[in-house]
Amino acid sequence: MRRKISWVVWAVVLIGSLAAVKALNDGAAASARHDAGAAMRFGFALRESAKARGVEFVHQAPTFDAQLAHIMPQVASMGASVAVADFDRDGRDDVYVTNSGEGTLNRLYRNTGNGRFEDVAPTTGVADLNTDGVSMGAVWGDYDNDGYEDLFVYKYGRPELFHNEHGQSFTRATERAGLPRWSNANSATWFDYDRDGFLDLFIAGYWPDDVDLWHLKTTRIMPESFEYANNGGRKYLLRNRGDGTFEDATEALGLTSHRWTLAVIAADFFGSGYPDLFLANDYGVPELYANRGGTRFEEVGRTAGISMSPKSGMNAALGDVFNDGRLAIYKTNISEPGVLVQGNDLWVPKRDASEGPADYENLASTVGVDLGGWSWGAQFGDFNNDRTQDLYLVNGYVSAGERSSYWYDFAEIAVGHSTIIGDAKNWPAMRGRSLSGYQRKRLWVNDGVGRFTEVAQVVGASDTFDGRAVALADLDNRGALDAIVANQKGPLLIYTNTVKPGGHWIQFLLEGRGVRGGSNRSAIGARVEVQWQGRHQVQQVTAASGFSAQNHRRLHYGLGAVDRVDRVVIRWPSGRTQTIDDPSADTLHRVQEPDAR
Amino acid sequence: MPADTPAIDPGAQSTPVIAQMRRGLALDNRFLPPLLITCILLTAHLSFGILESYQRTALAIGTAILAELVMGRLTYGTWPHLASAYITGISVGILVRSPFFWPYVLCSLISIASKYVLRFKGRHLWNPSNFGLSAVLFLAPETVSHLSVQWGNVVAPMVIIWLLGFAITWRVGRLHISLTYIASFLLLSLVRSGITGTPWPATVAPITGPMYQLFVFFMTTDPRTTVSDTRWQCVVVFLVAVVEMILRLNEVIYAPFYALFLVGPTALAVDTWKKGVKSQIPNSKSQAPI
Numbered sequence: 001m002r003r004k005i006s007w008v009v010w011a012v013v014l015i016g017s018l019a020a021v022k023a024l025n026d027g028a029a030a031s032a033r034h035d036a037g038a039a040m041r042f043g044f045a046l047r048e049s050a051k052a053r054g055v056e057f058v059h060q061a062p063t064f065d066a067q068l069a070h071i072m073p074q075v076a077s078m079g080a081s082v083a084v085a086d087f088d089r090d091g092r093d094d095v096y097v098t099n100s101g102e103g104t105l106n107r108l109y110r111n112t113g114n115g116r117f118e119d120v121a122p123t124t125g126v127a128d129l130n131t132d133g134v135s136m137g138a139v140w141g142d143y144d145n146d147g148y149e150d151l152f153v154y155k156y157g158r159p160e161l162f163h164n165e166h167g168q169s170f171t172r173a174t175e176r177a178g179l180p181r182w183s184n185a186n187s188a189t190w191f192d193y194d195r196d197g198f199l200d201l202f203i204a205g206y207w208p209d210d211v212d213l214w215h216l217k218t219t220r221i222m223p224e225s226f227e228y229a230n231n232g233g234r235k236y237l238l239r240n241r242g243d244g245t246f247e248d249a250t251e252a253l254g255l256t257s258h259r260w261t262l263a264v265i266a267a268d269f270f271g272s273g274y275p276d277l278f279l280a281n282d283y284g285v286p287e288l289y290a291n292r293g294g295t296r297f298e299e300v301g302r303t304a305g306i307s308m309s310p311k312s313g314m315n316a317a318l319g320d321v322f323n324d325g326r327l328a329i330y331k332t333n334i335s336e337p338g339v340l341v342q343g344n345d346l347w348v349p350k351r352d353a354s355e356g357p358a359d360y361e362n363l364a365s366t367v368g369v370d371l372g373g374w375s376w377g378a379q380f381g382d383f384n385n386d387r388t389q390d391l392y393l394v395n396g397y398v399s400a401g402e403r404s405s406y407w408y409d410f411a412e413i414a415v416g417h418s419t420i421i422g423d424a425k426n427w428p429a430m431r432g433r434s435l436s437g438y439q440r441k442r443l444w445v446n447d448g449v450g451r452f453t454e455v456a457q458v459v460g461a462s463d464t465f466d467g468r469a470v471a472l473a474d475l476d477n478r479g480a481l482d483a484i485v486a487n488q489k490g491p492l493l494i495y496t497n498t499v500k501p502g503g504h505w506i507q508f509l510l511e512g513r514g515v516r517g518g519s520n521r522s523a524i525g526a527r528v529e530v531q532w533q534g535r536h537q538v539q540q541v542t543a544a545s546g547f548s549a550q551n552h553r554r555l556h557y558g559l560g561a562v563d564r565v566d567r568v569v570i571r572w573p574s575g576r577t578q579t580i581d582d583p584s585a586d587t588l589h590r591v592q593e594p595d596a597r
Numbered sequence: 598m599p600a601d602t603p604a605i606d607p608g609a610q611s612t613p614v615i616a617q618m619r620r621g622l623a624l625d626n627r628f629l630p631p632l633l634i635t636c637i638l639l640t641a642h643l644s645f646g647i648l649e650s651y652q653r654t655a656l657a658i659g660t661a662i663l664a665e666l667v668m669g670r671l672t673y674g675t676w677p678h679l680a681s682a683y684i685t686g687i688s689v690g691i692l693v694r695s696p697f698f699w700p701y702v703l704c705s706l707i708s709i710a711s712k713y714v715l716r717f718k719g720r721h722l723w724n725p726s727n728f729g730l731s732a733v734l735f736l737a738p739e740t741v742s743h744l745s746v747q748w749g750n751v752v753a754p755m756v757i758i759w760l761l762g763f764a765i766t767w768r769v770g771r772l773h774i775s776l777t778y779i780a781s782f783l784l785l786s787l788v789r790s791g792i793t794g795t796p797w798p799a800t801v802a803p804i805t806g807p808m809y810q811l812f813v814f815f816m817t818t819d820p821r822t823t824v825s826d827t828r829w830q831c832v833v834v835f836l837v838a839v840v841e842m843i844l845r846l847n848e849v850i851y852a853p854f855y856a857l858f859l860v861g862p863t864a865l866a867v868d869t870w871k872k873g874v875k876s877q878i879p880n881s882k883s884q885a886p887i
């Protein structure tokens with residue numbers, strides 16, 4: 001009798017557990033469904049408006065060596081990027097986008113101020129860059145402190161640096177600057193690692209430098225592991241001498257990584273006043289390099305708790321998601337139902353940097369921003385001006401045959417030993433099949449108390465292109481964040497944001513003094529804390545953010561119903577601190593670094 | 598995935614030398630698989646960070662042990678040996694991949710509960726962790742996947758684990774099962790390569806990873822859920838490989854788990870039924886018990 005009763009009880013437990021698995025899975029995968037007419041429920045609506053703004057650009061992918069033909073869609077799967085800057089200082093944000101087909105042209109869309117853009121890349125000299133290698137992305141930064149944003153373009157090929165000639169044209173400065181002859185990079189950023197007032201340049205290689213993807217000497221070029229690959233490209237930290245030339249300080253500073261880096265972000269993660277580096281790496285763990293006084297970098301990812309689990313890192317973005325001053329790092333990875341569920345990572349510091357050693361915890365699943373498909377670029381920004389930072393994510397790897405998938409073959413080879421996976425000729429042919437294609441995008445709205453709700457379809461971000469980069473900018477100076485999305489082999493999209501009336505905002509555009517002992521003119525690395533009614537939100541000025549993307553330089557804060565800010569505290573890259581009391585809301589504040597403490 | 602502790606087949610004949618060696622290694626066989634799997638876990642994690650997180654693995658192990666204690670005590674009135682539950686928990690902790698915590702709890706709970714519920718003539722039919730893992734992979738595709746990492750980029754750890762695994766399965770009299778499966782997989786991967794046109798290195802790639810080592814050494818050899826006759830054990834594990842091939846040809850990602858899920862219990866049910874009939878026949882030669 002005892003055994004019979006027990007059996008019944010355990011049978012109920014078993015059935016209940018199986019039902020719970022199904023219910024919890026379905027609950028986690030659920031998202032807000034399209035609800036026409038209810039877009040404003042979340043306080044904003046997006047409308048795709050690229051064509052209406054005069055932007056008709058479709059990205060083209062490169063074609064590599066014929067030995068890679070059977071897997072070309074995946075090895076030639078990057079290069080669509082977007083970088084925002086006001087290059088001509090007319091007060092309106094302009095947009096640079098890269099193309100990646102051999103011989104194709106990049107675009108520099110100048111914002112003409114009437115809601116439209118015109119391509120000025122050919123006339124300014126930054127269009128025809130896809131001849132000695134192809135473009136993978138670009139990042140703006142005023143490396144000579146003349147007040148105009150210069151342009152660095154990283155490539156699979158020869159990287160290029162262009163000096164901005166007072167917003168009228170660009171002069172090629174590659175050779176004079178002393179850039180590497182060739183690198184296969186998918187990310188780069190400007191930051192002043194030694195705080196000398198001049199922006200330094202970090203370039204993160206993906207493929208090794210000695211690989212010429214158009215002329216392969218061997219097919220053993222693939223990552224040696226899906227999780228532990230260390231045979232990727234080298235990194236470059238090029239120190240700005242301040243005279244328009246750079247010196248290679250990479251090894252001297254301890255940046256010896258050869259991981260397959262796809263995204264980098266520089267920020268002061270440890271409160272030292274010096275900018276650190278976070279690298280999101282494909283085929284492995286991410287890396288967190290602590291800047292030790294501008295004299296060396298130390299990899300502390302493992303001790304900080306973020307380098308435990310190897311995944312496929314593709315994005316690095318910063319957000320103060322709880323409005324408590326702790327800057328979280330959002331790293332995207334791969335999630336494919338029924339195959340591979342890495343989940344994206346939201347690394348949140350357990351405590352303020354001043355309270356002890358850095359220690360991060362992954363709260364992505366806790367707050368609900370973990371499942372994003374084959375995720376690429378993502379950015380934090382307050383889309384509805386409700387005082388909390390939301391999260392926009394684009395995804396999708398290869399959209400080809402709609403009813404055929406390469407996932408089985410991919411999963412089979414991906415678990416192979418390095419002797420197998422490392423050789424391209426062992427990889428099964430894709431034969432026109434998709435790999436996580438046609439995915440729906442994610443836009444998570446932050447409720448401010450630790451929960452994000454996915455609303456992309458509801459608010460209008462409904463495309464299914466293979467998204468790579470997303471950048472946020474207030475393109476029309478309306479106090480609203482618009483989203484510019486670069487798609488691989490797809491059109492450039494501009495989602496114009498209409499915010500529900502009543503939400504206040506405030507913006508800051510900083511300018512450093514641009515002299516030794518001061519901050520770089522772009523103010524990259526500045527930390528701005530906005531305080532209101534006992535709460536606060538912190539943002540940092542960055543160059544690169546997300547995947548192959550750069551947001552507008554200004555910092556945007558939604559204020560909700562609050563129409564006044566108590567105080568703003570700015571910590572400049574030079575170390576100076578500046579306080580602004582009672583700045584007016586619904587205004588862009590242009591702030592210059594003060595001369596003295 | 599793995600679950601029950603392999604034990605030496607009492608019916609097996611040993612030479613005096615081997616018997617002496619075994620006496621020298623007088624460790625309770627029930628502790629060998631837990632030791633091996635713990636070695637695998639520690640080697641893999643300390644070297645390459647194979648675990649999703651310590652917390653998740655601890656959660657899986659803790660749940661399995663707690664469930665075994667409660668269910669064993671309440672069902673039989675005695676405290677159960679925990680080696681089996683430990684292997685189940687640690688296997689779930691290694692093999693389940695999810696950004697959530699609940700799959701680790703529920704997979705362990707389902708695994709242990711299946712042992713007490715899904716029984717035929719007094720025997721549980723499914724390897725507990727195979728049942729649990731197959732269930733969560735099938736029911737929760739959006740949130741759960743299985744271990745798909747490698748042993749870093751060097752051959753040494755893989756070779757060491759293979760050798761250790763072979764040594765221990767030999768020690769517990771199950772080496773023939775592992776070897777049959779491996780030979781079958783290699784042979785059938787050639788067949789798959791011929792059918793699909795996929796390069797053979799790609800079709801054979803999965804078996805080079807830790808997931809397969811756990812599958813080969815722990816799931817397929819579980820004495821409680823394998824048939825009694827040595828020759829039929831080989832036949833059954835070959836059939837597992839054949840069904841796995843069929844599933845793989847249909848691009849089923851979790852083919853090995855589903856194949857064992859389908860073939861293992863079926864063979865065991867037949868075996869148990871036949872034994873039940875034969876046991877009534879005097880002087881039957883089929884006396885080898887498990």
